[in-house]
Amino acid sequence: MIELLTETAIQEPQRIRGLEMPWNRVMGSTEAPARAARALGPWHPQEFMAECVETVPEAGGLMTFVFRRCDGAPLAFRAGQYVNVAFPVNGEDKEPVDRSYSLSSSPTEPWTFSISVKRDGGGLVSPWVHENVKPGTVLEMLGPVGAFHLPDADRRARYLLLAAGAGITPIMSMVRTIHSLPGHADVVVLYHGAEAGGFAFHQELAYIASVDSRVKVFYSLGDRSKPEGWEGLSGRLTAAMLDEVAPDANGRQVYACGPEGYLNTATELLKKVGVDDTSIYMEFFTGDRQTLLEYQAELAHAADIAEEIAEEIADSAEDYFESQPTAFGLYEPGYDAEGTLKAGGLPLETVDADAAGPEALDGGSDTEPETASPDASSFDTVGTGSLTLSFMRTGINVRIDPTEHILGAAQRAGVRIGANCKEGMCGSCKVVKLSGEVEMNHQGGIRAREIDAGKFLPCCSTARTDMVIDA
Amino acid sequence: MSAPVLPLNSRGKLASSLPAEQLAEISQLFEFRRTGYSLDAPFYTDPTIFKIDMEAIFGQHWIFAGSVAELPEPGDYITVDYGPYSLIVLRNDDGGVNVLHNVCRHRGARVLTEAAGSTGNLVCGYHSWTYSAEGNLIHASAPGEAKFDKNCFALKRAHSREVAGLIFVCIADEPPTDFDETSKIFEPYLAPHDLSKTKIAYQQNIIEEGNWKLVMENNRECYHCDGHPELACSLFPTWGLTEGLIPAHLEEVWDRNKEAQSSLEERCRRYGLPYEVVEELDTRIAGIRISRESLDGEGESFSADGRRLSKKLLGDLPDFRLGRCSMHLQPNSWFHFLGDHVITFGVFPINEHQSLVRTTWLVADDAVEGVDYDLEKLTYTWKQTNLQDKAFVELCQQGAGSPAYEPGPYMKSEYQVEAFINWYVQRVQEHLA
Ligand code: FES
Ligand code: FES
Ligand SMILES: [Fe+2]
Numbered sequence: 001m002i003e004l005l006t007e008t009a010i011q012e013p014q015r016i017r018g019l020e021m022p023w024n025r026v027m028g029s030t031e032a033p034a035r036a037a038r039a040l041g042p043w044h045p046q047e048f049m050a051e052c053v054e055t056v057p058e059a060g061g062l063m064t065f066v067f068r069r070c071d072g073a074p075l076a077f078r079a080g081q082y083v084n085v086a087f088p089v090n091g092e093d094k095e096p097v098d099r100s101y102s103l104s105s106s107p108t109e110p111w112t113f114s115i116s117v118k119r120d121g122g123g124l125v126s127p128w129v130h131e132n133v134k135p136g137t138v139l140e141m142l143g144p145v146g147a148f149h150l151p152d153a154d155r156r157a158r159y160l161l162l163a164a165g166a167g168i169t170p171i172m173s174m175v176r177t178i179h180s181l182p183g184h185a186d187v188v189v190l191y192h193g194a195e196a197g198g199f200a201f202h203q204e205l206a207y208i209a210s211v212d213s214r215v216k217v218f219y220s221l222g223d224r225s226k227p228e229g230w231e232g233l234s235g236r237l238t239a240a241m242l243d244e245v246a247p248d249a250n251g252r253q254v255y256a257c258g259p260e261g262y263l264n265t266a267t268e269l270l271k272k273v274g275v276d277d278t279s280i281y282m283e284f285f286t287g288d289r290q291t292l293l294e295y296q297a298e299l300a301h302a303a304d305i306a307e308e309i310a311e312e313i314a315d316s317a318e319d320y321f322e323s324q325p326t327a328f329g330l331y332e333p334g335y336d337a338e339g340t341l342k343a344g345g346l347p348l349e350t351v352d353a354d355a356a357g358p359e360a361l362d363g364g365s366d367t368e369p370e371t372a373s374p375d376a377s378s379f380d381t382v383g384t385g386s387l388t389l390s391f392m393r394t395g396i397n398v399r400i401d402p403t404e405h406i407l408g409a410a411q412r413a414g415v416r417i418g419a420n421c422k423e424g425m426c427g428s429c430k431v432v433k434l435s436g437e438v439e440m441n442h443q444g445g446i447r448a449r450e451i452d453a454g455k456f457l458p459c460c461s462t463a464r465t466d467m468v469i470d471a
Numbered sequence: 472m473s474a475p476v477l478p479l480n481s482r483g484k485l486a487s488s489l490p491a492e493q494l495a496e497i498s499q500l501f502e503f504r505r506t507g508y509s510l511d512a513p514f515y516t517d518p519t520i521f522k523i524d525m526e527a528i529f530g531q532h533w534i535f536a537g538s539v540a541e542l543p544e545p546g547d548y549i550t551v552d553y554g555p556y557s558l559i560v561l562r563n564d565d566g567g568v569n570v571l572h573n574v575c576r577h578r579g580a581r582v583l584t585e586a587a588g589s590t591g592n593l594v595c596g597y598h599s600w601t602y603s604a605e606g607n608l609i610h611a612s613a614p615g616e617a618k619f620d621k622n623c624f625a626l627k628r629a630h631s632r633e634v635a636g637l638i639f640v641c642i643a644d645e646p647p648t649d650f651d652e653t654s655k656i657f658e659p660y661l662a663p664h665d666l667s668k669t670k671i672a673y674q675q676n677i678i679e680e681g682n683w684k685l686v687m688e689n690n691r692e693c694y695h696c697d698g699h700p701e702l703a704c705s706l707f708p709t710w711g712l713t714e715g716l717i718p719a720h721l722e723e724v725w726d727r728n729k730e731a732q733s734s735l736e737e738r739c740r741r742y743g744l745p746y747e748v749v750e751e752l753d754t755r756i757a758g759i760r761i762s763r764e765s766l767d768g769e770g771e772s773f774s775a776d777g778r779r780l781s782k783k784l785l786g787d788l789p790d791f792r793l794g795r796c797s798m799h800l801q802p803n804s805w806f807h808f809l810g811d812h813v814i815t816f817g818v819f820p821i822n823e824h825q826s827l828v829r830t831t832w833l834v835a836d837d838a839v840e841g842v843d844y845d846l847e848k849l850t851y852t853w854k855q856t857n858l859q860d861k862a863f864v865e866l867c868q869q870g871a872g873s874p875a876y877e878p879g880p881y882m883k884s885e886y887q888v889e890a891f892i893n894w895y896v897q898r899v900q901e902h903l904a
Contacts, residue, residue: 155837156784156787158789186789247738247741248738248741248742248789250771250791250792251784251788251789251790251791251810274769274771274791274792276778276779276782276791278782279782420594420599420601420610420612421599421601421610421612425592425609426592426594426601426610427590427591427594428594428599443592443609444591444592444603444609445591445592445601447545447546447589447590449544449546449589450591
């Protein structure tokens with residue numbers, strides 16, 4: 001027999017500090033877009049065909065539809081985003097009807113993705129979807145779309161996730177994503193539903209909360225009377241309820257999704273309990289005219305980008321992937337043509353306070369050397385040797401042997417470089433190299449940071465290649 | 472291995488070099504100091520007493536120099552000057568701090584002349600004597616100098632301690648040992664703010680025309696807080712008062728204060744943050760006062776409405792509404808640790824009538840200016856307050872220079888000023904004994 005109940009307390013898992021999406025590190029790790037990142041790309045909306053592979057009935061009249069892309073590519077998106085789907089409600093030969101649905105799956109499992117559709121009896125589309133979309137159904141989609149999503153890296157991943165009714169879908173994606181990632185996080189979910197049996201995903205949420213100490217889930221039964229045995233909260237969202245589930249709400253990032261009335265109340269209450277309005281992110285499931293127009297604009301923008309990208313790829317797929325990505329604001333990944341973007345990731349660091357972390361990615365070099373070669377062809381050339389040093393400010397080319405120290409050759413040719421110790425200690429001869437490679441044997445006269453910024457000590461350096469020097 | 476700390480005052484104490492008569496006169500001033508009253512004028516105006524202060528206080532005790540945010544990387548340094556002393560505080564390659572006297576062993580030139588910077592080896596600007604980061608002389612161009620032994624000319628070293636991201640220096644041969652106990656008191660209050668993950672948002676150096684003791688005295692009471700309209704938005708105007716001392720017009724404020732304090736304490740207990748007042752200003756050598764107290768309004772920061780001034784929480788703090796953890800350390804520093812930023816204040820005496828006050832605003836190192844914080848707003852309250860305090864200090868310095876000045880009584884709410892003066896008098900007397 002296996003003893004399952006044990007007396008010894010199980011320790012908390014050891015974790016790294018903060019939360020970081022896996023693609024973030026891939027993109028931050030190399031100068032050019034890495035292959036793996038390309039596999040996960042593109043980081044902007046596009047139009048694609050997807051095939052339904054599974055349908056899962058959920059509580060509360062929702063049905064989850066699992067898809068895979070017909071082209072076999074993974075779908076790159078961020079937890080919280082949505083897709084726009086064209087449903088041939090009136091038959092294959094008629095204009096399809098578009099609807100947007102939040103992705104409920106986690107982007108850390110990108111090979112399939114899912115949307116969860118609530119059946120709205122009086123609606124045109126959702127009943128049709130429930131009845132007609134089945135494994136094998138192929139639909140045209142546009143996505144991912146939306147600015148409502150988790151950040152790519154967050155060293156204080158402290159979230160309050162508010163969901164009402166079907167508003168749980170993007171929140172579910174967030175919870176699943178966080179649960180699938182290592183890293184320190186502190187997540188409180190407050191989920192409002194209309195009736196006790198109507199909380200979609202509640203079994204999975206309960207499971208996640210039971211195995212993942214970072215996630216706490218609270219349920220509340222709107223303003224309906226609660227049935228016998230109901231152990232959750234009851235009543236609409238109030239400041240007291242927020243205080244009860246997250247007394248430190250004012251230090252959290254809040255993501256909220258649900259009907260308009262619910263979100264408006266939430267905005268008010270969050271302010272009341274001290275949440276800064278720049279820490280509140282909202283996704284409306286229904287909204288007033290203004291909100292709907294905003295979503296239409298967001299979708300139209302996404303469609304434009306998708307079209308633009310499609311054209312570029314059609315012109316030259318090779319060039320396109322080389323140049324990827326260009327500036328698409330929202331959809332921009334962690335790198336650009338110049339290399340990785342600043343603050344592309346969290347330094348590796350355990351939450352153990354005494355553990356020292358490596359240098360931050362954005363630390364260091366402030367004077368990036370220019371790589372453009374200035375024109376040295378008109379300079380006089382002096383000396384003999386197999387390599388050429390071009391001193392740009394003095395305006396002279398000096399020929400040099402690979403074994404000779406650069407300082408001596410430069411000074412003989414009349415280049416003014418102050419020098420004192422000539423042993424790489426005092427740093428007085430420090431100059432900037434604009435291009436080329438040196439071999440340096442210094443003794444503390446220069447710091448690693450300065451070397452990274454392109455400086456070197458010519459008194460203790462020999463040239464490995466032709467060089468251009470700012471002196 | 473680091474170089475040994477060399478005895479500094481090889482020519483003996485200043486006190487023993489003073490003419491006996493003058494020394495006796497000064498000792499009497501200390502001995503007959505009237506308890507509960509401000510100091511006699513010479514304490515603020517006499518150059519000899521200033522020299523004694525430098526020797527007995529700044530030469531013997533742990534002095535606040537700066538924070539890790541000022542020298543985050545190997546090679547980063549700051550120089551701190553007080554009285555005749557100039558010290559280099561340098562982050563070494565092992566992550567520790569080296570403190571070196573900023574006096575070249577050749578002919579005494581200042582080795583590093585900037586207030587802060589980054590360097591490899593240390594090169595004297597005069598004849599380029601070159602010292603390692605440990606202070607060893609590693610290069611002196613000395614053609615034909617046969618008998619010159621570089622090992623005899625290392626930069627003199629002093630002691631350093633880093634606690635919760637704050638850097639302290641001590642030039643005494645044998646530093647007082649109770650600083651370790653004091654650091655055990657304040658470490659748990661400050662550690663959650665994680666100074667190693669902060670950066671300087673702004674640093675202000677002001678020279679106040681006042682003796683360093685007046686600067687410290689002024690900071691130890693809020694009797695004058697009516698003179699700080701900006702600060703009054705954050706500090707309850709009842710600061711420093713106790714039950715029974717509350718004037719009728721402040722009763723409402725007093726109740727608001729009590730409520731804010733109890734809700735702050737509840738938060739602190741929830742997060743395991745210490746908040747109790749520890750007040751040992753004159754009962755130990757490394758005198759301290761520390762507490763966590765509520766702020767008015769939203770209770771988050773030094774803004775007009777009490778809301779946060781930087782959007783990035785420090786360290787792993789879970790909540791912005793943490794009031795201010797305030798610390799005062801004898802002899803030269805005080806601090807405010809908030810959820811969103813930290814302000815350090817260091818006083819560096821220049822002479823008997825001038826002091827440099829250095830204020831440094833620190834925010835989370837990933838906070839972006841203009842996005843997460845507005846520098847003007849972040850620094851506004853204390854920039855204004857510092858200017859007002861400078862004016863108060865200078866008024867007192869002028870007063871001390873007048874023949875009509877005579878010591879006046881400290882009020883009840885000024886008991887911490889008395890404690891500071893009491894500490895000072897004791898320390899100097901011990902030294903002169
Ligand atoms: S001359 Fe001293 S480092 Fe080059
Ligand atoms: S004084 Fe420093 S090298 Fe001469
Ligand atoms: Fe003041």
